Amino acid sequence: PTTVVLFTRDLRVRDHPALSAAAARSDAILPLFVLDPAVLGRSARNRIAYLRHALADLRASLRRRGADLVVRQGDTVTETLRAAAEARAEAVFLSEDVSLTARQRVRRLEGARIEVRTFPGVTVVPPLEITPSGRAHYAVFTPYWRAWERREWRPAVEPPERFALPPGIAPGPLPDQDLDRSGTGSLSPHRLTGGESHARRRLNTWIAEGIADYERYHDALGAAATSRLSADLRFGCLSPLEVASAAGACEGGVPYIRQLAWRDFHHQVTAAFPDIARRDYRPRDARWNDDEGALAAWREGRTGIPVVDAGMRQLLEEGFMHNRARLITAAFLTRELRIHWRRGGDHFHRLLLDGDVADNYGNWQWVAGTGNDTRPNRRFNLLRQARRFDPQGDYVRRHVPELARLDAADVHTPWRLERTPPGYPAPLVEIEGGVSRPR
Ligand code: FAD
Incomplete structure (x- = not known):
């Protein structure tokens, strides 16, 4: 047959x-x-x-x-x-x-x-293959992770060595660059190249050189010490099961495997709630603000808050953003500017190489307090985040050239300087003291 x-x-x-x-x-x-x-x-x-x-x-x-x-x-x-x-x-x-x-x-x-x-x-574990008693899916990560960890994985399968196409079938040409124009958003100049061969090289390097330090450095914005395998997983150029197995064989692999379980978690939420990109998972009585000017400044990385702008510009340049920066920029948009999570999620989705409905909107809803966070009212102190995860300002200097000459003491608070750096905007909101006030 x-x-x-x-x-x-x-x-x-x-x-x-x-x-x-x-x-x-x-x-x-x-x-x-x-x-x-x-x-x-x-x-x-x-x-x-x-x-x-x-x-x-x-x-x-x-x-x-x-x-x-x-x-x-x-x-x-x-x-x-x-x-x-x-x-x-x-x-x-x-x-x-x-x-x-x-x-x-x-x-x-x-x-x-x-x-x-x-x-x-x-995914590593198929969605809805593990379920809590009495419910169709897990709404909270920690119990999901406990069940996920206990679960035995299916064995990986070998690829077929040789096989034939049915006779008389024309393979057809591969698409050329013109195809890119059918999509949305802009083309980022510094993107990763796709495909299983590139992905395997990235995985091998990560397992050999990166994963051992993952727990220590994964949140350090300036270090770029994460695997960068998200797009390869998004397109299935790597099997998530193979990535998890390779990580499982490494010392210090568990914190990394936990992130893969987060990915599975969002997939099982989406399997149960397929409208994740459009509707509140946990409806919340929030008043959203339609400030188009502020939204545009956020998209362009011109909010005047260096750590936010660095993240937004990394997204434009690379079609990628560090996870900590995704948290910070999403919290800034939804919590400080009070702009709807969908607007932010849609912008991310137009640019991210790893953009995936379950992971993108699942995480946006988590940050906005309409998702699976057990503390939906948690408040991010942006300055504290910036100083903790980019203490030397390397991440900001790399992505915001207007601030490239500032040292660690000033780089996160350019508005305090007597002469603000030329070309860099004043902050959209005041964030001193942790709690922001609209200007
Ligand atoms: P690593 O830290 O090396 O993590 C390994 C892998 O685990 C990742 O490649 C990814 O597949 C998975 N992973 C890690 N964290 C998460 C998470 N919180 N949720 C789901 N999977 C995770 N990830 C996407 O793959 N696609 C998205 O569209 C996406 N949108 C996001 C939007 C927001 C607002 C936030 C806060 C996070 C989002 N993430 C998304 C999760 C995370 O930011 C990226 O997976 C991670 O930054 C990718 O970099 P990495 O491969 O170096 O990650």
Whole structure:
């Protein structure tokens, strides 16, 4: 028999349960990726650029195995069924995912006359495979983590060594740079390059050189001492299970594995509450402020609060932001400027290489107090955060050139200087003393 393996956000051959299961039972496999204008139109240009490289890498790796990546354009379900009919395939295999789009896709495929099977591979532990007694999902991380830690993982699967495409199937061209224009947001000049080969090199370096110091330095803004594997996990160029297993074999791996469990946590919340990007998970009686000028200043990294501006500019430059800076910039927007979490989440989503519905909006709601934080009224003291996590001001100086000459004592409070640095704005709100007051 012939099986179509529909790739979506699992752009790898290693530990790919759907691909390996197809190889185990089929004479021929049709590995398919559909460039769907409806999906691309909602994607960040940064992510489309990553995707193009990841597809080229996947094609090269499938060719080394005697097969190819078939690339089609159009509605994912229509094109999948069309390709299946051309190849006389009996089944479509794909990885299970939690987003609304992903679920609709499976439902529509199931409505056609073909066998459809979904497989794990997007998270370490499949969403909703562990549940608290009496509830459909975990709403709080700590008990989830306790259950997650006790859970045995499925074994990783070997990639098929060699397999063949069904006869008469044209692979189709890979997309070129023009495709990036179908997306939203701007293209960041200093992005990571996508694809399983690059991702594996990043993972190997991280395991060999970085992970041992993760617990000590992961919050240090200036150190850049985190794995930077989030986009590789987002696109499935790495199997999260493989990353967790590699970390598990390292001394000091547990704090890192805990972060992977956070990722799983947000996926199981989204599986239970698919509207995470649009509606309050825990409705909150908050009055939001529609200050378009302040929102624009925040987006551009021109709020006059150095640590906030450094984070927002890192996002523009790299399509990435350090986790501590994401917390600080999101808290500033929702708590100090009182601008709705959705506006902030949407801006992040237009730029982040790792932008993912579950993780992005799950974290935004957590910060805004409408999500899974058990202390939804927690207040961030921005200056204290800045001094604690960027004590020398390295992060600010790296991303805010107007402040590059200031030393550690002044870099977080340029408004106190007699002469403010040329070109740098006055603060949008006063943050002295911890609690901010609108100016
Ligand atoms: P590391 O510190 O090396 O962590 C390892 C991996 O664990 C990450 O690659 C990521 O997959 C996962 N992880 C770590 N922290 C979290 C977390 N809080 N939630 C979920 N997964 C986590 N992460 C995304 O992958 N996509 C997003 O769209 C996203 N949006 C965010 C928005 C806000 C407002 C905040 C506060 C956090 C967001 N995060 C998101 C989580 C986190 O900031 C990034 O995963 C992390 O900064 C990526 O860098 P890294 O790979 O070096 O992380």
